Each structure stands twice: as C-alpha cells, then as structure tokens.
Amino acid sequence: MLNGRSSLTVPLRLHDKVIGVLNVESDRLQAFGEEDRQFAEIFANYVALALHILNLLVLERRATHHRVSGSISAELTGPLNDIISEATEAIEDCAGQDELRSRLESIVEGARKMSETVQAWAQAAVTGIMTTPGRTAPDPLLAGRRILVADDEEIIRQTIRDVLTAAGAQADDARDGRQACEMVARNAYDLVISDIKMPHATGYEVFSAARAANPLAQVILITAFGYDPHHSIVKANREGLAAVLFKPFKVKQLLDECRQALSATSRGGKG
Template identity: 40%
Template sequence: MLVIEREASHGKAVLDALGDTVELVSVRSISKALALLRDNRFEGVYVDASQLSAARWVGMIIQAEEILDAIADGVAVVDPDLRIIWANPEFVSFTSGPDSTVGTRFYQAFAESEILGPEPCPFTTAVATRSPSSTVLKIRNNRYLKVTVTPVFDARHVLTHLIALTREITDEAQQQLKVNAIAQAGDELADLTPEELSEMGAEERTDLLKYNIARHMKDLMGLDFMEIRLLDRGSGRLIPLLTEGMTPLAAGRELLAGKEGQGVTGLVAATGQSYLCPDTTKDPFYIEGAENARSSLTVPLVYHGNVIGTLNVESPHPDSFDDRDRQFLEIYGRNVASALNTLELLQAEKASTASASVQAISREVALPLDDVITDAVTVLDRYAGHDEDVIARLRHLLYRAREIRGIIQKVGSTIAPPPANRVATPPAARLAGARILVVDADEAIRRSAHHLLGIQGAVVETARDAREAVALARQESYSAALADIRLPDMDGYAIYKRLREVRPETPVILMTGFGYDPTHSIVKARQEGLQTVLYKPFRSDRLMEAVEQALHIQTNRAEADPPDLQPEPAPRPES
C-alpha cells in the first residue's frame, strides 16, 4: 500500500490497523509517489481526506503524460536531490538510454556532457531566484541542448521538484560557434607582436595576411577557390591581391567596378551588395574564375561604410552556398577589410616617421648646402674666362652639392616604400618640380622657406645677399624668386631689376616686413611689372598663394612668348 502523507495524517489509527495486514510505503512528495507508482506494483494508494486535492492533481499529471510524451521538447521532472523521477521519450532520446534516465542524477544521465553556460548550474540558480534559469549543455556526438529549469514550491514555499525543459539547438550552436571562430580568425589577421612588426617589412606583412586568409578559408569554410581584389577609387580598377585556384586568365583579367560587363566581382564592387550565384551556367553576370566552377559567392570588403575591395569564392558543385555561408563570408570580409586597413596604417605610420626623419635631416643640411652652392657659384662667377679645368671642377662641385638633396629624399623613400597593396593614389605635391630661389639676410626666413616650400615638393636654394642671388641666377634657371627689399647690398627695386635682367622669364616676388618700405622699392618695382608682394613674417598659406600666383604668371608668359626667347639653363657636367 502506497501512503501519501504530505502533512501530518489525521488517520493514524487507520494506518496502524492497515499496517497489521499490508506493507505500507510512505512518501511525502507527489513526485516521489509518481516515481514509485511507475517502478513498483501497489495494491492501493492511501490518501487522507485532507489531501484529496493533491490526489486529484496526481490524476491530472497522469492524464497529462500522454501530452508530454508527444511534444517535441524533452521534459524531465527532477527531485530536490537532482534525481530524475520522470521523463518523456524526447528527453530520454538525449540521454544514454531509458535504463539510465529515471532515478539517475540529471547530469549523469548524459554521457560526455559539458556545461557551456551562461549559467554554470541552472538548478541552483532557479532555486535561488525562484524563477526559470537556462544554460547550454553539450552532449555526445557534438549535440547541443538548451536546458531551462523551473522550480516548483508547495504552499509552505518548500521546494518539491524541478521541471527541466530541454530543446536541441545543435544547428544554432554550431552556426554561432562558426561565427565566433570566423570572427576570432579575423581578429588574428593583422594581430602582430611588436617583435614581428619590427622584423617584418610591408611586403612580408602582406604575405602573412594572404597566407592567413587562405588558411582560414580552407580550415573554417572548406573553400579552395577564392580571389580578393582591391578597389582603386581613382581609376575604378579592381586590382588582384590574392588568388587561389583561379585560372591564369581569370587571375590576370582586368576588371572595373561596374554593373555591366565586369562580372559578378565588378557588380559587387559597384553596388556594395553580396551576390550569390547558385548555378554559374545560368547566371548572366558570371565570368569564369575557377575552372569548371558551378556556383560562387561574392561579398564586398567594406571599411567604415566604403567598399575597398571584393572577396569571391567558388565551388565545382551547384548550389554549394546559402544565406548562412553569405553571413559567414560577410563577417570574415569585414575582418579582412579591417586587417588591410591596419596594415595600411602601420605602413603609413612607418612612412610618416621616415618622412619626418628625412625632413629633419633636410632642414639641418639645407643652409650648409646653400652656403656651399653660393660660395661655389660666386667663385665661378668671378672666375669666368679663366682656367677651364677649375671652372669644370666648380661646376661639378655645384652639381654634386645639389645632388645631395635628392640623395637624402631617395634614401628616405627606401626606408619606408609604399605598400604593395596600396590602391589609393596620394595627392600630388602642389609645387612638384618647381625650383625656388629665396634671397634674405635672415637665416630664420631662409630656413623656414626651405621647410614650407620643400614639403610641397619644391627644390629650394637660398642666398644671403643680392650678389649671391645674381650669381645663382646666372648659373641656374628658377621657377620663381623671392627677395627681401632690405638686403645688405641692394634695396628691393635694385634686386628686382637685376634678377629680371639676368632671368627675364623668372617671376620675382618682393618680401617686406610689416609693409615697411622706406625707399619705395615696391612702388617702383610695380611700375616695372612686379605682380606679387609677400609680407613677413609670412604664413604658410600666404607663402603658397604668392608662389602659386607667380608660377601661374610665369606659365601664361611662357605660352605667350616665342620658344627662342626662353633662356636655356646652364649645362651640368656629367658626374
């Protein structure tokens, strides 16, 4: 006889009398009573009249078993000791078998189980919070279950049992794990240690990036045929960076970002939208990439909202890719774009540091070189018509002194060359190719002119007085000349006239401090054709405006004058 005594029984006398004729099995929990009824044979169940409501609840549970057996989710009733006292067939299918389910502790029912979280033990959390708690459980054969535990308390707030609802989420979990793996792989693409950064050049870092991309594609996505192209915004060209398994024709094919005639890759680059091609033989945009490819997937490489390239993968089988693959590839594509940008920034930082070093060296040697050049030119100017061997040596000295500046810039470019994967064309220097002569007794002005004009691509030479300036102008043609109106040996009007006599094609800019012009040099020079005046101390923007205005005047004058009126520059000896 099974006796259910959830509270103190009022029928003690009846139980004592029954105990003389039958074996009594007493329980205080409805859940334990259900478990005993399933596993043992009883002649009857005794319930005190005061517990009839509980008995009716047991009846409802038994009737509900048919419904619980039919639902798709696994359901288990667990006692406070975490032993399973009942489970539906779906739950049993997750465990090691029917014989090791009922009566077994919850986690022991699952072979090779591992709690993945977020809750380390949902049973403890559910009881403590008196509310449902969930976690993910990995079981055998790489299956994943979401387990949600709900506690049940009686009227006295005593825990009677727990309901464990289990649902298989293997597809969702594996997809999330793959997303996490791809994201982690992407984070590692440009993750270099300080030692690696110091030891590896731009080309080596790019090669490492390409190697990691190819490895991740094969290991994580099982892909052997892929292509990455970078977009040159200036020309719209899609420049190959990485090709694996593509035909030589496809790897060397010229493609542009465009919606027509540029294949799927050009379309994706132009629209910024991924393109899934389930059957290449029926797709109007597809152009052969991998030999005998039957399906392809192409995603844009996007960084900060801008398309910087494309990532294309192909398969010899039709319908090899779906929306899930597209999601994976788009995630990885964002990481590839970020890694490419990181490498570009690293190289730009290195180039910037090298450029700053080169500029510092150039500034330090600029004036000493000017002294060498002006001294050599002055001697050459005075020595004209004398010993030809001495003149040749002086010209060679001038040539080599001027060559030093170019050598410094050339060495700087070899310290940090532009990266091989650079696709953006840097803006041209505003004064590239211009030769500027600056005449001023103030060393600070000469040094500043070297810096401000030099960083814009101009070749700058300076003189301390009018005599040196005229000697330089006789030996070298300049795009423009800037001269102070208060030189030690001439005023502004005189130097303006002398420079125009020596080099009439060279525009002259007169400089004055705060508009001070006691000899009215500027007024007189304007009457002789002076176009531009620069006030010191000059700002970089005003200096650039003055020089560009002078160069514009020179260009217009050159176009108007006959070619035979243009002076020929002084010849340079062979080095």
C-alpha cells in the first residue's frame, strides 16, 4: 500500500511448515492489536490449507488430462493406421480408375492429418504446448533475438526452445528459477519466457532479475490452469509484464506473444 503507516504480517503455515506470508497494511498508525493478530493467524491457516488443496487439484487435473489424452490417442491411432494402410493398398489396385484413386488418396491424406492431430493433442497433455504439423518458418521479428526459456520440466523447455530456434531466435534454457536468475544476470536477453512455479525462485523473481539486468527486457510468464500461488502474475503485471500464457497453448499463441513483446522492445520497451 502506498502511504502505509502500519502493517500486520503472519505466516501461512501448513503442517508446521511456512509456505508464505499474509501481509495486511493500513494508512493509520498502530492500526492492529492482539485480536487482529490472532484473527489474522487463524485466517492465514485457512488460506494455507486452501492453497494446498488448489495445488492438489491442479496436479490431479493435469494427471487426468494426460491419462485421458493418452487413452484417446491409443484408441484412435490403430484404426487410423488401418485406414491409411488399407486405402494405400487399394490405390495400388486402382490402375486406370482415376476418380476412385483420387478419392482414396483424399481419404489417406485426411486420415494422416487426423493422426497427426491426435498425436499433437497427446503430446500437449505432456508439454502443455499444442504443436502443429510442419516446420516453424523463420520469423524476421525473432531472428537473432536472444531468448531465455525457464521451466523445471525438460520436455516443456526443450519444446519451446526448439520452436524459437526454428523461428530464428538464439534460445537458451534454464532448468530452475535460480539458474534463470543467474543467466539473466550474465547475458543480455531480449525476452525471457518463464514458468511461474519452479524450484529455488518464482516467476516473479525471474521477472525482477531480468528487469534488473536489462530494463528493456520483456518477460512472458507461463502457468498451468491459471495457478499462481506466489502471485507472480499480479506483481509482475504492475511492473510491465509482457504477457501470460496459460497451458495448454498452441505454438501460434507462443509465437504471437513473442512477436508482440519483441515489437514493444523495438519501440522502446513496456512499463
């Protein structure tokens, strides 16, 4: 609070472990007493429990998404492959029947596209990124730009890095928050893409480190299902956060947000 004259801070405790703090401020001097402290501690315990339940729900939702997508992929892949195989064999037996051959080729092409889409959805359940068949084309706005990708899940950061590299960017990756903070301090990145929840440092701490190293650096934060236990998005938004990507997202969304953020850098920065 601006012009705050007194504050009350209590820990968020979960099973004797402190997982955060609850801070209340007032514009009056000595605004809080012992009863306020006791109430705040009780309220903080409920907040800590609610955050813990939310974390469990996020994990369960992700596991369910992964399991269902995998089951659908397994059920559809076999029949689609059978269609492709049998239609291909039929094409070979259709010499001189151009119309029938053309129809069968359309069936094969449609089945292949459907198979690629099913595989992309199954992959998105693991990475949170919906890829599209084909290769990412070089992009003039991303070409030569230095971008850091920070995520504690290897497959996610590799997928994002590969997409950005294919678009012409110079992409590095960090396996956790601490490494991301160290890397932004050593290198002049144009853009940082960071998960909000990683070991050793939050998305907001990565955002702050990137801005401290380069005030014009743009930062995009990534979150699963809008889960933000440390309020990284709220705090970073106040200080010029470029964008937020909610998993699962498409490669096009990723590239569009990167272009917009880097365009802002070219115009002299945001915030």
